[in-house]
Amino acid sequence: MENKDKERVILNRGLAQMLKGGVIMDVTSAKEAEIAEKAGAVAVMALERVPADIRKEGGVARMSDPQIIKEIKNAVSIPVMAKVRIGHVVEAQVLEALGIDYIDESEVLTPADEENHINKHLFRIPFVCGCRNLGEALRRIAEGASMIRTKGEAGTGNVVEAVRHMRKVNSQIARLTSMAEEEVYAYAKEIGASVELLFEVKKLGRLPVVNFAAGGIATPADAAFMMQLGADGVFVGSGIFKSENPPARAKAIVEATTHYNDAGIIAKVSEGLGEPMKGLDVATMKDEERLAVRGW
Amino acid sequence: MIGILGLQGDVIEHVAAFNRLGVKTKIVKHPPDLDGIKGLVLPGGESTTITKLLVSSGLTQPVDNKIRKGLPTWGTCAGVILLSSGGVLENVDIEVKRNAYGSQLDSFVANARIAKINKDITMVFIRAPKILSVGHGVDVLAELNGDVVAAQSKNILLTTFHPELTEDTSIMEYFMNLVNSAELAQDRTYTYTPGGIV
Numbered sequence: 001m002e003n004k005d006k007e008r009v010i011l012n013r014g015l016a017q018m019l020k021g022g023v024i025m026d027v028t029s030a031k032e033a034e035i036a037e038k039a040g041a042v043a044v045m046a047l048e049r050v051p052a053d054i055r056k057e058g059g060v061a062r063m064s065d066p067q068i069i070k071e072i073k074n075a076v077s078i079p080v081m082a083k084v085r086i087g088h089v090v091e092a093q094v095l096e097a098l099g100i101d102y103i104d105e106s107e108v109l110t111p112a113d114e115e116n117h118i119n120k121h122l123f124r125i126p127f128v129c130g131c132r133n134l135g136e137a138l139r140r141i142a143e144g145a146s147m148i149r150t151k152g153e154a155g156t157g158n159v160v161e162a163v164r165h166m167r168k169v170n171s172q173i174a175r176l177t178s179m180a181e182e183e184v185y186a187y188a189k190e191i192g193a194s195v196e197l198l199f200e201v202k203k204l205g206r207l208p209v210v211n212f213a214a215g216g217i218a219t220p221a222d223a224a225f226m227m228q229l230g231a232d233g234v235f236v237g238s239g240i241f242k243s244e245n246p247p248a249r250a251k252a253i254v255e256a257t258t259h260y261n262d263a264g265i266i267a268k269v270s271e272g273l274g275e276p277m278k279g280l281d282v283a284t285m286k287d288e289e290r291l292a293v294r295g296w
Numbered sequence: 297m298i299g300i301l302g303l304q305g306d307v308i309e310h311v312a313a314f315n316r317l318g319v320k321t322k323i324v325k326h327p328p329d330l331d332g333i334k335g336l337v338l339p340g341g342e343s344t345t346i347t348k349l350l351v352s353s354g355l356t357q358p359v360d361n362k363i364r365k366g367l368p369t370w371g372t373c374a375g376v377i378l379l380s381s382g383g384v385l386e387n388v389d390i391e392v393k394r395n396a397y398g399s400q401l402d403s404f405v406a407n408a409r410i411a412k413i414n415k416d417i418t419m420v421f422i423r424a425p426k427i428l429s430v431g432h433g434v435d436v437l438a439e440l441n442g443d444v445v446a447a448q449s450k451n452i453l454l455t456t457f458h459p460e461l462t463e464d465t466s467i468m469e470y471f472m473n474l475v476n477s478a479e480l481a482q483d484r485t486y487t488y489t490p491g492g493i494v
Binding site: 007010011012015016017018019020021022037039040041042043075078079096099100101102125126213238254255258259 | 307341401458461
């Protein structure tokens with residue numbers, strides 16, 4: 001790796017490190033972005049539609065209109081992220097040209113390539129990618145992702161899948177750290193991950209990049225739960241602006257994420273927030289309705 | 297024991313850097329956590345978020361009091377913004393522009409000399425603020441292309457870059473010197489008796 005590339009890795013993983021302990025919120029307009037920033041969001045995800053609406057309306061979900069992204073970028077001083085379809089190299093090039101801060105190569109949008117994710121090493125801008133398990137996380141890191149998040153099941157307001165994915169990654173890391181060295185090679189084959197990255201994770205006892213929770217977080221308690229499970233921070237998509245009182249709920253989720261081990265504070269901030277978003281039962285959902293199965 | 301403000305940001309990276317030096321740390325989230333600390337670090341993160349959490353945790357006033365009483369304090373990146381004129385812990389006479397270099401694509405790594413440490417330091421700037429002007433009583437420790445990137449005002453150390461993201465612990469050692477001399481000075485005031493040996 002050349003020196004410049006190494007520097008880029010430090011800078012791009014580093015920005016994710018600065019977001020730790022924080023909440024990244026989905027917003028669809030400059031006005032919502034301002035509400036998110038005012039509530040204490042560490043970053044915003046600029047979108048045309050939140051996942052709950054993408055789910056409801058169907059059709060092909062694509063990168064947002066650059067004009068919306070620019071308006072959001074101009075409205076706030078915190079970092080701005082935006083989503084591209086899995087594998088859609090040109091959507092990523094467009095977002096890099098817009099000068100935003102982070103790209104989410106996201107299963108929430110309709111995949112553009114069913115075999116390949118974007119070669120993220122070719123970009124200067126950092127990427128965050130979703131995962132359901134350690135193998136998937138390490139494949140994305142091998143492709144150049146600077147940050148990982150659980151996939152969860154976006155747009156459901158149901159935290160169960162995010163919990164499943166976070167626990168899966170953690171238990172696989174725990175297994176890896178207690179594994180004999182010669183077993184790591186077979187494990188690499190089993191979970192489809194690079195041997196080199198597995199040894200790095202084994203040494204660190206964690207992923208080499210920041211790992212946030214995402215997909216279904218709707219309440220302050222959901223956010224704190226994910227933090228207690230070891231998430232470095234949380235993404236909240238539909239959970240804020242599909243609820244009855246977005247400013248109050250956003251602020252409460254920020255507080256609960258910081259004070260995730262303090263039930264007294266979580267209880268206090270959870271009071272009187274109005275209706276949360278209406279949730280979906282993931283267990284009764286058909287496979288083709290699930291977003292998390294997109295990507296590999 | 298060094299307190300690391302632990303509301304949001306790269307808290308653990310600061311903990312790890314001090315631990316490498318054999319210095320114990322304590323994460324500060326509530327006012328009682330300030331008891332017994334000999335120095336305080338305000339880490340990197342989002343200054344808007346940390347500002348709100350400082351206020352809601354009731355930490356603004358107690359932290360401000362400690363700093364004004366001479367607690368050695370180091371602000372990294374977002375920490376600089378909190379301590380600057382107009383910041384929530386307005387303790388240093390400097391003007392700061394947030395996120396002054398542009399988007400993440402403009403984040404960069406550079407080398408600059410810090411005369412007081414007598415060393416070239418690798419500096420990681422991530423959506424960094426710029427110190428636009430320094431007032432009376434503020435020493436400039438390092439400049440890069442004409443911009444002040446490290447400064448000191450008595451007990452307060454400021455770096456707009458992230459020493460905790462490199463292996464080099466020179467800045468942490470420099471801060472520990474501030475902590476140790478502050479402690480020594482405090483011991484002296486306790487043991488001083490007129491006519492006695494100081």
